[in-house]
Amino acid sequence: MASVLVVGGAGYIGSHMVDRLIENGENTVVVDNLSTGHRAAVSDKAKFYEGDVADKDFMRNVFKENPDIDTVIHFAAYSLVGESMHKPLKYFDNNVAGLVKLLEVMKEVGVKNLVFSSSAATYGIPDHMPIKESDPQNPINPYGESKLMMEKIMKWADEAYGIKYVALRYFNVAGAKPDGSIGEDHGPETHLVPIILQVALGEREKLQIYGDDYNTPDGTNIRDYVHPYDLADAHILAMNYLREGNPSDAFNLGSSTGFSNLEMLKAAREVTGKEIPAEIAGRRGGDPDSLVAASDKARKVLGWEPKYDDVHSLIETAWAWHSKHPHGFEDRD
Numbered sequence: 001m002a003s004v005l006v007v008g009g010a011g012y013i014g015s016h017m018v019d020r021l022i023e024n025g026e027n028t029v030v031v032d033n034l035s036t037g038h039r040a041a042v043s044d045k046a047k048f049y050e051g052d053v054a055d056k057d058f059m060r061n062v063f064k065e066n067p068d069i070d071t072v073i074h075f076a077a078y079s080l081v082g083e084s085m086h087k088p089l090k091y092f093d094n095n096v097a098g099l100v101k102l103l104e105v106m107k108e109v110g111v112k113n114l115v116f117s118s119s120a121a122t123y124g125i126p127d128h129m130p131i132k133e134s135d136p137q138n139p140i141n142p143y144g145e146s147k148l149m150m151e152k153i154m155k156w157a158d159e160a161y162g163i164k165y166v167a168l169r170y171f172n173v174a175g176a177k178p179d180g181s182i183g184e185d186h187g188p189e190t191h192l193v194p195i196i197l198q199v200a201l202g203e204r205e206k207l208q209i210y211g212d213d214y215n216t217p218d219g220t221n222i223r224d225y226v227h228p229y230d231l232a233d234a235h236i237l238a239m240n241y242l243r244e245g246n247p248s249d250a251f252n253l254g255s256s257t258g259f260s261n262l263e264m265l266k267a268a269r270e271v272t273g274k275e276i277p278a279e280i281a282g283r284r285g286g287d288p289d290s291l292v293a294a295s296d297k298a299r300k301v302l303g304w305e306p307k308y309d310d311v312h313s314l315i316e317t318a319w320a321w322h323s324k325h326p327h328g329f330e331d332r333d
Helices: 012-023 056-065 081-086 088-109 142-161 192-200 228-243 261-272 296-302 311-324
Strands: 003-007 027-032 047-050 069-074 113-119 164-170 207-210 222-226 249-253 258-260 278-281
Touching: 003 012, 012 027, 012 228, 027 056, 056 088, 069 088, 069 228, 081 088, 081 142, 088 142, 113 142, 113 228, 142 164, 164 228, 192 207, 192 261, 192 311, 207 261, 222 228, 228 249, 228 296, 249 296, 258 261, 261 311
Parallel strands: 003 027, 003 069, 027 047, 069 113, 113 164, 164 249, 207 278
Antiparallel strands: 222 258
């Protein structure tokens, strides 16, 4: 039976991916350098290697020890938009150069399928909503630029070496495994839902909402939220699509419904029953007004059906994780 290699499999989305693969009976190999991921997030049923995807000798050894790997699922990238504005070279080095090194080793060992975690950040500020895959990609921050460069590199690697890929462009991820055993744990935390829930737990004094003068109904950013299990299911569908010999392609993954920061705060107050104090702060650089995906192509071609498309159910699963583990994986029982 073929194996799947998940690079970046100890991260937030990667760990949910690994969990889902094992649930589906896939032989799963994980590579992570643990710079932002957590060893405790990775299922004991996966084979784990600590190391860097850009270290070609290390990666050659992973493939040598697991010769039945036929697909790589890629999450090994830095992903903080704000940090990328201040440290662009860090992002191009890790994200872009790391992918080049991985593709070189995949070419050497003859692995031809790559499912890639891309981003809505590749679109920049869209002309219309919802965003379609065919819309122009004009990133407004180095993170989005790095993801777009990675997509282009994969396209040419396909042309030259026949390495087929699916790029999955998704938006804001929120939620956790419903039993609260794994979830979101970043240091520092920059994502809206965990920050709201940290305020609910008394870990933070108040929520800061960055800007209320955006071109949206309530003035705060609108985003499309997707549960990590729904994302994982889309990656599995993409893997099967490639295993069946289909051509390289790109798909948006989103709920097709946008929620503003204030609406997310209101939903969290309803789910948690907590007051959650909040204040408006200045805008951050690199933040578009609205980002909402049209994901009908993924639904039609891949057969993707997100199960957590109600924002309250997303927040409920995140709350299960955060209330059990207020300090993340540090205090995992």
